[in-house]
Amino acid sequence: DQQVxxxxxxxxxxxxxxxxxxxxxxxxxxxxxxxYKKYPAEGPTFLISISSIKDKNEDGRFTVFLNKSxxxxxxxxxxxxxxxxxxxxxxxxxxxxxxxxxxxxxTRLSVLP
Amino acid sequence: xxxxxxxxxHLITATGQRVTLRCSPRSGDLSVYxxxxxxxxxxxxxxxxxxxxxxxxxxxxxxxxxxxxxDLHSELNLSSLELGDSALYFCASSVNxxxxxxxxxxxTRLTVT
Numbered sequence: 001d002q003q004v005x006x007x008x009x010x011x012x013x014x015x016x017x018x019x020x021x022x023x024x025x026x027x028x029x030x031x032x033x034x035x036y037k038k039y040p041a042e043g044p045t046f047l048i049s050i051s052s053i054k055d056k057n058e059d060g061r062f063t064v065f066l067n068k069s070x071x072x073x074x075x076x077x078x079x080x081x082x083x084x085x086x087x088x089x090x091x092x093x094x095x096x097x098x099x100x101x102x103x104x105x106x107t108r109l110s111v112l113p
Numbered sequence: 114x115x116x117x118x119x120x121x122x123h124l125i126t127a128t129g130q131r132v133t134l135r136c137s138p139r140s141g142d143l144s145v146y147x148x149x150x151x152x153x154x155x156x157x158x159x160x161x162x163x164x165x166x167x168x169x170x171x172x173x174x175x176x177x178x179x180x181x182x183x184d185l186h187s188e189l190n191l192s193s194l195e196l197g198d199s200a201l202y203f204c205a206s207s208v209n210x211x212x213x214x215x216x217x218x219x220x221t222r223l224t225v226t
Contacts, residue, residue: 043219
């Protein structure tokens with residue numbers, strides 16, 4: 001039973017356009033969410049996070065939106081760059097200490113020049 | 114470079130054998146996390162240590178064990194290996210026990226034949 005789902009295994013976007021990566025979760029007790037980016041042959045890299053008390057968090061070209069009622073979050077990348085091509089993982093945590101994260105299966109983003 | 118090192122990079126072994134994976138966290142980080150990523154799957158949290166003590170346990174099999182040493186490096190021991198244990202094993206570290214910004218190592222690819 002997947003508690004964190006990323007239903008699009010892959011996504012292709014033109015350079016300069018917006019990339020939207022989606023993530024759905026089933027457990028309403030999750031209260032902290034993160035996005036990680038992973039290049040081949042490297043470990044995941046932390047991108048951005050959001051607490052359940054917020055509905056938006058922005059960091060440069062990256063914005064994460066959280067819709068608690070829909071149990072849905074999304075990562076927006078604007079403008080997309082070829083260097084953003086990677087696998088993006090959504091992760092969720094349900095306790096205050098956040099040490100037990102549940103990761104989604106990932107979405108492979110390809111930004112085309 | 115995240116500052117987290119993992120050795121070895123690759124490991125090929127036979128079923129029934131035992132292996133040890135090693136992780137050195139970023140300088141100053143007290144928490145170490147172990148994850149397993151099987152083919153086409155997300156990261157599965159295995160176990161967390163904080164300053165030498167086990168902090169949280171995830172989907173870790175009884176055949177697997179870990180420890181964190183006084184110098185804060187950690188080892189993941191996998192025994193009675195099965196074909197299904199073939200995966201990428203990632204170590205991550207964070208400065209505090211919340212784990213809300215983890216830095217991942219490059220991973221160890223384990224192949225069980």
